[in-house]
Amino acid sequence: MSSLPFPxxxxxxxxxxxxxxxxxxxxxxxxxxxxxxxxVTFEGLAEGAFADDRTELAGAHPFDRxxxxxxxxxxxxxxxGCGSSREHAPQALMRWGIRAVIGESFAEIFFGNCLALGIxxxxxxxxxxxxxxxxxxxxxxxxxxxxxxxxxxxxxSEFVGANRWPVQLAPxxxxxxxxxxxxxxxxxVAHDSELTATAARLPYLNGFALV
Amino acid sequence: xxxxxxxxxxxxxxxxxxxxGGATQLFIGLHLIHEVTSPQAFAALRDxxxxxxxxxxxxxxxxxxxxxxxxxxxxADPLAEEMLATLExxxxxxxxxxxxxxxxxQGIVHVxxxxxxxxxxxxxxxxxxxHTSTHGAFGAIAFGIGTSQVxxxxxxxxxxxxxxxxxxxxxxxxxxxxxxAKDLVLHIIRVLGVRGGVGxxxxxxxxxxxxxxxxERMTLCNMAIEGGARCGYVNPDATTFAYLRGRxxxxxxxxxxRAVAWWSSLASGADAVFDDExxxxxxxxxxxxxxxxxxxxxxxxxxxxxxxEQLDPEExxxxxxxxRYMDLxxxxxxxxxxxxxxxxxxxxxxxxxxxxxxxxxxxxxQVAPGVRAFVVPGSEQVAAExxxxxxxxxxxxxxxxxxxxxxxxxxxxxxxxxxxxxxSASSSNRNFKGRQGSSTGRTLLMSPAMVAAAAVRGAxxxxxxxxxxxxxxxxxx
Numbered sequence: 001m002s003s004l005p006f007p008x009x010x011x012x013x014x015x016x017x018x019x020x021x022x023x024x025x026x027x028x029x030x031x032x033x034x035x036x037x038x039x040v041t042f043e044g045l046a047e048g049a050f051a052d053d054r055t056e057l058a059g060a061h062p063f064d065r066x067x068x069x070x071x072x073x074x075x076x077x078x079x080x081g082c083g084s085s086r087e088h089a090p091q092a093l094m095r096w097g098i099r100a101v102i103g104e105s106f107a108e109i110f111f112g113n114c115l116a117l118g119i120x121x122x123x124x125x126x127x128x129x130x131x132x133x134x135x136x137x138x139x140x141x142x143x144x145x146x147x148x149x150x151x152x153x154x155x156x157s158e159f160v161g162a163n164r165w166p167v168q169l170a171p172x173x174x175x176x177x178x179x180x181x182x183x184x185x186x187x188x189v190a191h192d193s194e195l196t197a198t199a200a201r202l203p204y205l206n207g208f209a210l211v
Numbered sequence: 212x213x214x215x216x217x218x219x220x221x222x223x224x225x226x227x228x229x230x231x232g233g234a235t236q237l238f239i240g241l242h243l244i245h246e247v248t249s250p251q252a253f254a255a256l257r258d259x260x261x262x263x264x265x266x267x268x269x270x271x272x273x274x275x276x277x278x279x280x281x282x283x284x285x286x287a288d289p290l291a292e293e294m295l296a297t298l299e300x301x302x303x304x305x306x307x308x309x310x311x312x313x314x315x316x317q318g319i320v321h322v323x324x325x326x327x328x329x330x331x332x333x334x335x336x337x338x339x340x341x342h343t344s345t346h347g348a349f350g351a352i353a354f355g356i357g358t359s360q361v362x363x364x365x366x367x368x369x370x371x372x373x374x375x376x377x378x379x380x381x382x383x384x385x386x387x388x389x390x391x392a393k394d395l396v397l398h399i400i401r402v403l404g405v406r407g408g409v410g411x412x413x414x415x416x417x418x419x420x421x422x423x424x425x426x427e428r429m430t431l432c433n434m435a436i437e438g439g440a441r442c443g444y445v446n447p448d449a450t451t452f453a454y455l456r457g458r459x460x461x462x463x464x465x466x467x468x469r470a471v472a473w474w475s476s477l478a479s480g481a482d483a484v485f486d487d488e489x490x491x492x493x494x495x496x497x498x499x500x501x502x503x504x505x506x507x508x509x510x511x512x513x514x515x516x517x518x519x520e521q522l523d524p525e526e527x528x529x530x531x532x533x534x535r536y537m538d539l540x541x542x543x544x545x546x547x548x549x550x551x552x553x554x555x556x557x558x559x560x561x562x563x564x565x566x567x568x569x570x571x572x573x574x575x576x577q578v579a580p581g582v583r584a585f586v587v588p589g590s591e592q593v594a595a596e597x598x599x600x601x602x603x604x605x606x607x608x609x610x611x612x613x614x615x616x617x618x619x620x621x622x623x624x625x626x627x628x629x630x631x632x633x634x635s636a637s638s639s640n641r642n643f644k645g646r647q648g649s650s651t652g653r654t655l656l657m658s659p660a661m662v663a664a665a666a667v668r669g670a671x672x673x674x675x676x677x678x679x680x681x682x683x684x685x686x687x688x
Contacts, residue, residue: 024529025405025505029643033650034622038276038290040250040297042358052650079406082439083643084622085341086248087357108409108441109341109355116359172233172373181232183359185259188236188367191228195264195369198227198238204331205240205268208462208469 004072004097007118010180014100014120014146016072019062020133026076027083028110032092034084045088046095063096067140075133076103078126081110090114100146102153102167104129115173118182120148122167135160148178213377215483217446218412221352225335227369234371240334241351242269242364243320244307246276246298247624248339252361253301263305265368270329271302271309274319275624279587279614282312291625305365318590318616321345321558325429326592328458332447332474337364342558342640344435347444348428349451350477352412354442375441376486378411379479382419384494389675391568392427393434393560393638393658395419397499397509399491400438404526405507408440411487414479415445419493425454426562433559434640437506446478498674500545501642501656503533508642512661512673515544536644537653538632546671548655552635553584553666554647555611555659557621560638561589565659566597569638570605571679572663578610579669585612587619587627611666623648636665 036048054061062068074093080103081089090113093101101114101121111121124132135155136142142157146167151174154164169177176182199205213219227236242265244252249271256263263269276291286292302309310316316323321342324330336346336353339361346353360370386395400407413435415428423431428445435443445451452471455461462470497511508530510517516534518541519527534541539548555561555569566586578584586606588594594616597603603613620627621639628648629635635647635654642654655671660679664672 023532024525027505027641027643029622029641029646033645034624035648037247037624038288038294040294041254042251052645055650079409079439082405083341083437083641085339085343085355085357087251087339087359090357105406105409107439109357113357113359116357170233170373176232176234179231184230184232184234184371185261185363185366187230188363188369188371189261189264191236191367191369194227194236195238195367198225199265199368202224202238202240203473204334204462204470208466208473 004099006094007099011118011120011177011182012148014073015143016099017068017070017141018073018075018136018144019068019071020075020136021062022077022133024078025082026080028081028086028089029083031081031089032086037086037088042088042091042095045092049092049096070097072097072099073144073146074098074101075129075136076101077129078104080106082107085109087113090117090119094119102129102132115176115182118177120169120177122146122169124165124167128165132165135163148174213484213486216377216414216479216485217350217444217477218352218375218377218414220477221333221335222374224333230371232371234373236369237335237372238369239337239364240268241324241329241336242368243324243336243338243343244269244271244361245320245340246273246294248358249301249361250294250297251358252365255362256365259366261366263307263365266306268368269307269365270324271298271307272317272320272323273298273311275618275622277312277617278626279617279619280626282615315591318593319558319561319618321433322561322589322593325349325425326458326590328455328461331455331461332451333477337370341436342433344440344442345429345433345558347432347435347442348425350444350447350474352442352444355436375412376410377414378408378487378489379414379416379485380489380491381417382415382491382493383417384419384492385422386419386493386496389660390496390498391658391660392423392430394496394499395493396431396434397501397506397656398496400434400507401499401509403438403489405437405505406439408435408438411440413438413440413443414485415443416479420445421448424564425450426564429562430559434506437640447474448478498658498661500661500671502537502539502545503530504536504642504644505529506640506642506656508533510545512546512671515542516540518542546673548671549669550582550636550655550665550671551633552629553582553662554620554635554637554639555662556587556589556619557639558589559640560659561587561593563593563596565638566593566602569659569663570602572660572674572677573609573611573667574605576609576667578666582666582669584610584666585614587614588616590616609667620647622646636662636671638662
């Protein structure tokens with residue numbers, strides 16, 4: 001688990017070691033089993049991250065391996081974060097120390113929950129993801145440099161050499177992260193008159209009289 | 212890009228503003244909250260010094276953590292008690308109606324909002340629960356959100372959203388006897404995959420969909436998310452209106468006719484443009500059972516567990532994981548697989564028609580030796596209606612337990628759970644590893660009638676081989 005500060009302000013780049021987590025359709029029940037959701041704060045969630053998968057693998061899970069201790073980037077495969085909408089999943093990963101996720105694809109609700117915490121979920125070509133996972137496995141001590149403006153990830157390794165792969169992020173989330181406007185509550189609340197006007201034109205809030 | 216669909220019309224009506232990041236600020240017409248995903252949102256609201264903008268458009272209930280044996284307070288589990296107490300305090304502080312235990316209106320959030328008439332066509336509906344897609348059955352745009360977004364809806368009654376593409380799933384023909392909406396949706400996910408719907412809203416349409424009851428449509432839309440589609444919907448029609456009429460929060464008096472006129476205008480028009488369309492034949496679908504660890508790993512009850520060679524190469528790694536976890540041999544028939552636990556309930560299949568279908572199989576039969584079977588009504592109202600019909604007695608006489616309403620063994624946040632390597636036949640929605648509370652427990656998803664058939668035979672059974680028995684007509688007692 002990491003002592004990195006939680007994301008705040010612009011998220012333009014990130015440097016850190018990475019954890020390859022291989023497998024498709026890793027759902028949020030696996031990221032944080034439901035018993036850990038019995039709480040009224042998110043504070044203690046780090047210990048629950050992948051709890052059952054880690055028990056099943058008896059110390060061999062990437063989150064339990066010494067070489068990945070302190071890593072802050074997760075490299076995953078397709079449809080990561082599918083299933084339950086529980087924000088406890090990205091909260092558990094964030095409190096574990098994860099600050100960015102790179103993968104083939106993400107479930108939509110998980111992607112949005114991460115964005116709301118300032119954690120970028122970047123997609124990459126499956127071939128590139130596999131290369132990245134293999135390179136990290138070969139040199140777990142190597143650092144990744146993730147550039148959200150250039151949309152590229154670089155691996156800096158003495159053993160497997162340097163390499164650079166393109167990553168993708170839709171322009172909207174990219175702007176929100178790079179500008180630091182990913183925490184949007186204040187923007188939403190600021191549109192007071194627009195909210196009032198919208199409510200005033202909805203038939204079901206006005207006796208269906210506006211048809 | 213889609214045009215003229217219900218999704219487009221409802222989206223346009225609820226647009227508040229375009230946001231700097233490129234997202235749309237979307238007004239939320241109905242915000243449903245519960246004890247699991249709201250406490251941190253209320254805490255964040257307090258930290259920001261904000262209030263709830265539309266408490267009258269926010270409705271609460273308690274469902275995930277409630278025990279289904281005794282619901283006496285305080286709960287035996289202090290964490291569960293703390294979560295409900297926190298919800299009660301937050302609702303009281305912000306003037307939000309909470310349909311609590313014993314109110315006659317408590318139940319699974321996706322069961323009570325429709326049955327109270329809160330969910331209506333043309334609304335946007337959000338809730339911190341992925342199965343919010345259920346409400347799309349009414350022609351609403353309904354989707355699950357995370358806790359940060361719950362905070363945003365509490366504060367502003369709106370969300371930053373990106374518009375989805377729309378895929379029409381056109382279903383011809385009719386479902387055959389013994390085949391239910393659950394089988395239809397498991398079949399759709401089997402064909403399109405658990406990632407197939409990412410980026411899409413699913414419009415369910417065609418003769419087979421029009422023939423479905425509202426409760427069947429809810430089952431269908433409930434599991435859109437299991438196919439990757441954050442929201443799924445059915446165009447509102449006479450079936451929708453007949454269901455809503457007379458419900459506590461449905462329009463009444465002069466409002467009713469105006470409401471029906473507006474609702475009717477929302478349906479996707481003949482000239483609607485979809486981003487994609489896929490066609491299905493309802494008559495070709497068999498009772499469907501999942502064999503693996505994702506809802507997409509389903510097969511007809513008369514089929515065998517697929518071999519790796521029968522699967523797309525990209526599906527093989529997760530199939531291999533599923534064979535190991537489920538302890539199943541590729542090529543083995545699914546029918547006849549012994550089960551330990553049978554669970555009928557959940558936001559997918561915990562409504563009155565679900566219990567009637569299961570009771571029709573259970574009536575006059577006995578739960579097989581060694582099998583634990585229980586029925587959990589989706590709400591207090593479902594429980595009352597089922598008891599008025601004598602369904603509770605049918606189930607009890609057959610050896611099922613009859614429980615109090617809640618989410619129960621769909622997910623392990625209450626005392627109902629699998630133990631060790633137990634294998635369940637379950638009418639719920641997720642067969643993920645560990646989902647039902649044991650990190651090695653195994654889940655077979657199927658319709659309520661199929662769960663009842665598995666309970667009385669002690670093994671996965673084609674419900675079409677058991678003749679249903681008539682259930683007494685409603686309200687004769």
